[in-house]
Amino acid sequence: MDFNFTEEQSMVRDTVASFLQDKYDFETRRKIVGSDSGWRADYWQAFAEELGILGASFSEELGGLGGGAIDNMIIMEEFGKALVIEPYLGTVVIGGGLMKHSGHASAASVIEGIVAGTTTIAFAYAEPQGRYTWSDLKTTAKKDGSGWILNGHKAVVVGAPFASHLIVTARTGGGQREASGVSVFLVDKTLPGVVTRDYPTVDGGRASEVYFENVSIPADALIGNEGGGLPLVEKVIDEATAASLAEGVGVLRKLHEGTLDYAKQRKQFGRAIADFQVLQHRMVDMFIELEQSVSMTYMATIKLDESDAERAKAVSAAKVRIGRALKFVGQNAIQIHGGMGMTDELAIGHYFKRGTIIEGLFGSVDHHLRRYEGLSFGAAA
């Protein structure tokens, strides 16, 4: 049993942290969020070349640095602290993860593009009617010669405006909500018939509604088995959930730290509001939520390689605990900032907003609680 980071992992953390400290301060981020493109493509190149972190979680055979999920956890936590917009989750964790697990013939070349920073990916999995049921798909892919014709509408595809490619779940068989008949495709976003409506999200990011209108895609766009893609999707969404929870931990750290600092310097009734025991105990409870969230992120990340059921149970448990932490810590951070917490000017509110979105990403707390129950009680209940 070991909870230490290796030297390489610590180096990854230091590299990312010092880059973000220099180049991703809150004012810079505000400019990025307000810019036309909504992200910094040059930073992305810097992640690839200068920092080399886009390959941190891939094996050396795939052109990476030989790390894994722990590296994703570390990077995402640091990204959470700086509220980084750039699409690491979609590109590396989800896109790279899917390619890695699928054993696809061109996995290595796609990952090469990811590591080099030339391929960016967004995950088009959700649909307007489907909520958090990943198999609930109206999007279809119909055989057409050796390739496929894609039709459908994908909801709130986070990071799609920055993406060169989309990973799309679509039905190649079965009924609308059936587990079988789900297939996964890697789709070049510039193909004719891919129509996007781009918009900003409440947390400073960008997303798109994506419509596929008779998009013709080649045979090798299929990743994994035809009709048998759901287990792969579930695995990758679990990995992405764990990574987003690590980002959540970074957010929690900033919410907690920012609140402590504020309470120590804000004076009312002739003394720092940090002197009031009700606020002290509230901040202690925030600290406890934070510490438990760190623990749960470790647990979920370490268990990603266990059996499907163990992995899913661990991730859902972590999601429940950390989802609640994000709500509790976020709301109280705003509360303890008083009126200042309501302003757009302070960073604290932006952490609250990002935390709120992470809370609902890949399924709400209730969704994961129900999933956990299904796995934990099995036939007993």
Add this chain to the structure above:
Amino acid sequence: MNLDFSPEDLAFRDEVRAFIAQNYPEGLRERQEEGEEMSKEDFLSWHRTLANKGWVAPAWPEKYGGPGWTSVQRYIWSEETARADCVPILPFGINMVGPVIYTFGTPEQKERFLPPTLSGEIWWSQGYSEPGAGSDLASLKTKAERFTGDDSKEYYLVNGQKTWTTLAQHGDWIFCLVRTDPAAKIQEGISFLLIDMKSPGVTVRPIITLGGEHEVNEVWLENVKVPVENRIFDENKGWTCAKFLLAHERSGIAGVARSKRGIERIRQIAQAELSDDGDALIKDPMFKRKIAELEIDLAALEYTELRTLAGEAAGKGPGPESSVLKIKGTEIQQRITELALEAAGHYGAPYFRGFPKDGDNAHPIGPDFAHRAAPTYFNVRKTSIYGGSNEIQRNIIAKMVLGL
């Protein structure tokens, strides 16, 4: 970062399991599982078994009789003893005064007190709290005045009252915080004394608690003569020992393994009991949800404890962060008892204490677990009060960790 046990650890776990299976009596296991009150002999028999094996004090250094286990082995030990419903080893000797004696005591004191503490020959009581000194322990008033006896040896004359003294009705010795310098600042006039409870002037009176148990007592000290050599560490430096001891008291207080076992029990109970729908209670969505939430919160506690253990193994020592374990651990223990009572339904109400002793055993009333459910629920409210109340733990975190 990984969660794997080494082959040595796995072998150790098998050894522990086999030992418990061979040496822990089934009758005792059943009564512990049901949450029955334990007699003095119940506690002592298991204590002696472990003492003979050399396993009674997992955290003690080897030279004082500890087994020399790693922190992972100690973790395995606590998991396995909880899984098997072992009677807990009382903390007062092994976790509290023992470490104080081997850390602060003289060679003579170590030789005199450590072996009988290990063997169970001395039943220790903890004489800290007083009617006027609970959370604010340093305000204690029991006083110890120095005098020279007729035998021209040095003694303290001790007068005062201790309270909430757990299981002092069985106590052989009591370790007390007493005031030796009334003029000094409150923390600076306190000494740490070991008092033989058979001394004239020591009176133990029962306090009956909510579950009907006789678990705590008042201990009156009236002109009790205590030899000066029974003082641990310097005169007026007792607060140092007290603080050290409180840190030891907190470690292990998370009770993760016991709570895991407690949830397992709730699951078994909920399989057998019926819900409003006539189905097993465990299929009731509300009840099931509460179990699931408990399990998830317990996992969060467990991994937080493992992180703390890893920190300790790396030499960081149990810091004030262990207050987190105390708060969350006790909350979970309390929630488990709530669920048991809820599961008992109607049969949470019957109360058999003091009721015709060997009543009609052939026709037990209600399910086996139910008659202890309410008393246990009431009793376990104590866990957020003692060992530094959960509010005091929050004060500690606020001050020591958050710098407020």
